[in-house]
Amino acid sequence: MKQHSHAWRFLSTAFLLAVLGIAILVQIVRIQISPEVAGVIDRGNYVWKDFYPPRGEIYDRHGSLLAGNKTVYEIGLDLTAKPDMPTVMLALQMSGIDLNDVNYRISQAPVNAQYIILDDFVSADKADYLMTLQEKAHGDSTGKNLDAVYLKAHYARSYPENDLASNVLGFVTEDNHGYLGIEEKYDNILAGIPVRMAVPADPRRATEYPTIPPGQTIILTIDREIQASIENILDQALVSTGSSSGTIVVMDPRTGEILAMSSTPRLNLNDYQSITTVFPGETPFNRAISQAYEPGSVSKILTMAGALDSGVVQPDTVTFVPQSIVVGGSRIYNWDGAAWGYQDMTGCLANSLNVCLAWVSSENMHSDSFYSYMQRFGLGHATGIDLAQETSGRLKLPGDGDWYPVDLGTNAFGQGVSVTPIQMVMAASALANDGKMVYPHVLYAQIQDGKQSNTKTQIVGTPISANTAHTISEMLANGLETESSAALVPGYRIAGKTGTAQIPLPTGGYDQNNINASFIGWGPMDDPRFLVYVWLEKPQSNKAASVVAAPIFKQVIEKLVVLMDIPPDAVRLQMIGR
Amino acid sequence: MNNVTQIVQKVRQAPWRVQRQWIGLFLLALVLMAMVAGIYLNVTVGAALAGRETISLQAMITTNQRINADSETQLARLISVEAMQQRAEAMGFQPVNPDDITYMAVPGYVAPSAVDLSTPGSNPPAVPIILPEYTESWFDYFMNKQASSDSAGGLP
Numbered sequence: 001m002k003q004h005s006h007a008w009r010f011l012s013t014a015f016l017l018a019v020l021g022i023a024i025l026v027q028i029v030r031i032q033i034s035p036e037v038a039g040v041i042d043r044g045n046y047v048w049k050d051f052y053p054p055r056g057e058i059y060d061r062h063g064s065l066l067a068g069n070k071t072v073y074e075i076g077l078d079l080t081a082k083p084d085m086p087t088v089m090l091a092l093q094m095s096g097i098d099l100n101d102v103n104y105r106i107s108q109a110p111v112n113a114q115y116i117i118l119d120d121f122v123s124a125d126k127a128d129y130l131m132t133l134q135e136k137a138h139g140d141s142t143g144k145n146l147d148a149v150y151l152k153a154h155y156a157r158s159y160p161e162n163d164l165a166s167n168v169l170g171f172v173t174e175d176n177h178g179y180l181g182i183e184e185k186y187d188n189i190l191a192g193i194p195v196r197m198a199v200p201a202d203p204r205r206a207t208e209y210p211t212i213p214p215g216q217t218i219i220l221t222i223d224r225e226i227q228a229s230i231e232n233i234l235d236q237a238l239v240s241t242g243s244s245s246g247t248i249v250v251m252d253p254r255t256g257e258i259l260a261m262s263s264t265p266r267l268n269l270n271d272y273q274s275i276t277t278v279f280p281g282e283t284p285f286n287r288a289i290s291q292a293y294e295p296g297s298v299s300k301i302l303t304m305a306g307a308l309d310s311g312v313v314q315p316d317t318v319t320f321v322p323q324s325i326v327v328g329g330s331r332i333y334n335w336d337g338a339a340w341g342y343q344d345m346t347g348c349l350a351n352s353l354n355v356c357l358a359w360v361s362s363e364n365m366h367s368d369s370f371y372s373y374m375q376r377f378g379l380g381h382a383t384g385i386d387l388a389q390e391t392s393g394r395l396k397l398p399g400d401g402d403w404y405p406v407d408l409g410t411n412a413f414g415q416g417v418s419v420t421p422i423q424m425v426m427a428a429s430a431l432a433n434d435g436k437m438v439y440p441h442v443l444y445a446q447i448q449d450g451k452q453s454n455t456k457t458q459i460v461g462t463p464i465s466a467n468t469a470h471t472i473s474e475m476l477a478n479g480l481e482t483e484s485s486a487a488l489v490p491g492y493r494i495a496g497k498t499g500t501a502q503i504p505l506p507t508g509g510y511d512q513n514n515i516n517a518s519f520i521g522w523g524p525m526d527d528p529r530f531l532v533y534v535w536l537e538k539p540q541s542n543k544a545a546s547v548v549a550a551p552i553f554k555q556v557i558e559k560l561v562v563l564m565d566i567p568p569d570a571v572r573l574q575m576i577g578r
Numbered sequence: 579m580n581n582v583t584q585i586v587q588k589v590r591q592a593p594w595r596v597q598r599q600w601i602g603l604f605l606l607a608l609v610l611m612a613m614v615a616g617i618y619l620n621v622t623v624g625a626a627l628a629g630r631e632t633i634s635l636q637a638m639i640t641t642n643q644r645i646n647a648d649s650e651t652q653l654a655r656l657i658s659v660e661a662m663q664q665r666a667e668a669m670g671f672q673p674v675n676p677d678d679i680t681y682m683a684v685p686g687y688v689a690p691s692a693v694d695l696s697t698p699g700s701n702p703p704a705v706p707i708i709l710p711e712y713t714e715s716w717f718d719y720f721m722n723k724q725a726s727s728d729s730a731g732g733l734p
Contacts, residue, residue: 054647063693065654069647124648153644160654209636219693228659450697491676558676565689567681575683 046198053192054155056215058169058182060224061257061444067169067183067269070158073127074120076150079113083148087137088118091146095130097122118149121174127151159269165227167263167286168220168442170388171272179272180285182220182442184388189216189446217447221257221455226250229559231262233552238264241548242540243517247287247421248556253429253522253531255457256438258385263287287535289385292393292418296501297335297352297545298520298533299414302427303361304349305472306373309464312364315475318344325355327362328405335500350479352498354413361412367398370408374417376463377427378437383460385422385440393419414501424520425533426460431473432495432522432531434466477525487519487550489557491568496521496553498545503538514538517545519553524569532556 058067075097077083093099102118109116122130134146157172170181176194178187192215199209230248238246247263263286267278275285284290307313323339324331334340334355340347348356361370374380380395395417396403410416419427422440430437439458446453464472476495480488487496499518502510517539522531532553539548560566567575655661711719 054643057650059693059695061692062690063695064657065650068651068654069644070651071644071648153641155644155647158651160651161658162660164659209633217695219695221692224659444692445695447695452694452696489676561676562674562679567679568676571681575681 046200048196049199051195051197051210051212052154052176053194053212053214055157055172055176055192056190056217056447058190059217059219060165060222060227061219061259062223062225063219064224065160066165066220066222066224067172068158068160069155071124071153072120072156073122073124074152074154075118075122075127075130076152077116077118078148078150079115081148083146084144087144088146088149091130091133091137091149092118094133095126097126097130121156127153157269161224162270163266163268164224164231165222165260165262166266166269167288168222168258168261168387169269170285171267171269171275173272180388182218182387185386186218186443190218191215218443219445219447219452220442221252221259221444222261222442223259223563225563226560227260227262229563230260230556231266233555233559234262234264237536237548237552237555240541241517241536241552243536243548244538245287246537247291247533247535248552249288249421249425249533250556250560251425251429251440251531253432253438253528256426256429256440257444258440258442259530261286261288261442263291285389286387287537288421289383289387289390290420292391292420293516293535293537294415294417294501294504295419295424295518296414296499296516297354298424298497298499298518299417299419300349300352300357300412300499301431301472301476301497301520302374302377302379303357303365303370303412304345304475305431305464305468306370306377307360307365308345308471309373309468310365310369312369313345313360315345315471318342319348319356319359321348321353321356321359323355325358325362325409327358327409328407330404330406330409332358332406332409346475346478346482349475349497350482352413352500357412358409362408367408370412371395371397373463374411376461377430378423378460379417379419379427383420383422383426383440386443390422391420393417393423414499421533421535424518425531427463428520428522428531428533430461430463431469432528433469435462435464435469437461437463473522473525476521480521483546485550486546487521487553487557489554489561491570492523492557492561492566493525493569494521494523494557495525496550498550500543500545515543515545517543517549519545519549521553521557523557524566524572526569526573529564529566530557530560532560 054069057065057069060066075092077088089099089102092102097119105118106116130146130149131151134149134151137145138147139145156174159166159169159171166181168181170179170183170185172178172183176191178184178190183190192213195210195212197210230250234246234248237243245264248260249258249262250260251258263284265278265283267275267285279285304313308315319342321334321340321343323337324333326332332354334353340351340353340356343351343353343356345356345360347353348360365373374395380393380397382390382392384390395411396407398408407416426437426440429440437460439460441455441458443455445455473495476497477493479485480494480496485496485498487498488494497520499516499520501516501518503514503516505511515538517536519534520532522528534549534552534556536545536549536552542548561568566572710722714722
């Protein structure tokens with residue numbers, strides 16, 4: 001009886017322990033298969049996740065931010081949560097979100113959609129207000145809450161300087177693609193590489209999450225202060241001269257670094273959607289690289305440089321300059337239609353005599369030598385500047401179907417040949433830089449893994465000798481001083497040349513009412529640190545570049561010497577002498 | 579001898595003693611298994627918590643990066659050319675003309691050059707942040723230890 005009683009106790013204890021053990025086993029299995037736990041610890045499962053690296057920033061050469069990033073929001077709606085649509089729409093309206101866009105997106109959503117994007121690229125202040133409303137309405141017992149609304153933060157491009165250097169920068173659209181300018185040219189390295197990959201849901205494998213490197217930051221050769229100054233000068237010049245458009249390029253002729261580049265019109269890059277309004281029709285985004293035109297007399301510096309370098313003329317070579325000359329059966333006249341008598345080559349340049357330059361090219365250099373030099377200066381070929389949408393202009397060559405013998409004469413003074421401003425700047429760099437022509441570029445450096453690698457100066461070629469470069473620079477400086485040019489800046493010796501060019505008509509012939517006015521120059525003469533190109537299209541105040549373009553050049557130089565800390569020649573040479 | 583025989587007989591004659599031994603052994607095994615399971619569970623929970631924290635920290639890093647980008651852009655707006663010009667004009671400054679400038683030689687002065695945005699200490703650390711002991715298997719651990727002790731000993 002006593003043994004029986006003990007057996008009962010043992011059995012009871014064993015039963016309880018067995019039940020407890022089974023309960024533990026059941027709980028273990030339940031944990032393993034429980035969906036909520038599977039969400040936390042999911043050994044085998046992977047989830048797809050998108051990783052968008054922030055786009056690389058763009059700085060000017062002194063570290064001022066030209067293009068950065070800001071936070072914007074995507075607003076989505078979880079339809080499975082059965083949201084109260086009037087409440088949602090009211091909240092969106094109160095947050096300042098455009099309901100027309102929202103309604104359109106809702107109407108375009110598939111019938112069985114579980115999640116729809118109501119709006120995207122919503123500014124942070126609007127999103128903040130919506131989040132505040134969401135917080136207030138959270139847990140509303142009547143179901144009028146915003147719990148089904150999701151806000152997802154992501155980056156968007158932002159340009160703190162608005163339209164400053166817009167022609168150089170380009171812009172980024174909502175799909176994170178760069179268009180035009182630097183943004184397009186360096187889109188690959190700026191954008192980084194967005195990654196969509198399966199990552200383990202198991203948090204213990206968090207170390208397997210990829211580290212997505214951000215887009216590379218880049219530094220431009222652009223100087224923000226110089227850029228702002230030339231844009232201001234250009235805007236005022238368009239008003240004062242009545243020009244239809246304008247372009248100014250400033251380059252360091254020793255390195256090819258573009259210090260400033262501006263053309264009109266300019267676009268507020270934060271409102272890039274207005275591009276079709278600001279740039280109607282086929283208006284080039286950046287005329288400095290995308291609009292080829294007949295440069296006119298500024299091109300004479302290349303002709304004379306080639307002639308001097310080939311030895312067919314010397315600065316003191318004197319020739320009689322009649323009112324016209326016949327080349328290839330066609331008659332070419334001086335700009336004023338007058339005869340200029342005996343002139344040396346400096347006089348030919350200073351007085352911009354078409355007949356003299358046509359004589360140099362046709363009767364001294366001849367076509368082989370002339371076109372060889374023009375090609376060595378890069379005419380007819382794109383410079384390869386690191387900006388999107390550069391055009392190459394056109395240099396007709398003997399043998400081309402549309403080349404005529406008269407072109408040898410007209411090309412010598414910049415008619416019948418088309419170039420972009422940047423081509424002229426690159427070609428002229430040989431004259432300012434001891435005969436060495438430099439590759440123009442806008443990228444100063446790129447930052448990768450915290451290390452900065454600077455762009456090295458590239459010499460594209462040496463079309464003329466150093467001696468020729470010095471000679472032509474002296475001739476041009478003397479020419480400016482002789483004619484008391486409006487381009488002269490007191491205290492600074494500068495080489496330069498005007499260019500007044502006729503504008504060809506699509507129907508043939510030239511526009512009798514409009515001209516292109518240009519000026520190219522560099523300085524200081526003994527150690528050139530800037531090369532400036534000014535181009536005003538169709539000025540109305542006067543039809544001579546010496547009157548409309550030269551003063552603009554002077555204004556640019558006056559700003560440059562201050563911003564670049566270049567003392568007057570006498571002071572500078574005195575300092576060097578010490 | 580007789581006593582020993584008696585004790586053996588008593589033991590043999592008490593089957594509950596045998597049962598208790600078996601139960602004891604079984605419980606010992608159970609306790610051992612429970613200990614191993616407990617340790618395993620503890621390590622697993624620890625790893626899961628650390629993983630969660632890692633993910634949370636990564637999210638915080640992303641948020642902070644966005645805040646930094648916002649702040650940098652806002653700062654750039656505040657010191658943009660247009661904003662600075664307005665502030666300068668409001669404070670009574672005006673653009674300088676070349677004629678107004680007096681230049682003087684300052685010994686040792688070096689003109690400012692272009693910016694260098696290299697970040698100091700951008701090289702990867704020489705010592706790995708997570709030691710291999712935390713990631714390698716027991717087998718690898720012992721093999722590496724063995725290999726390192728062998729190489730440390732060297733030849734006379």
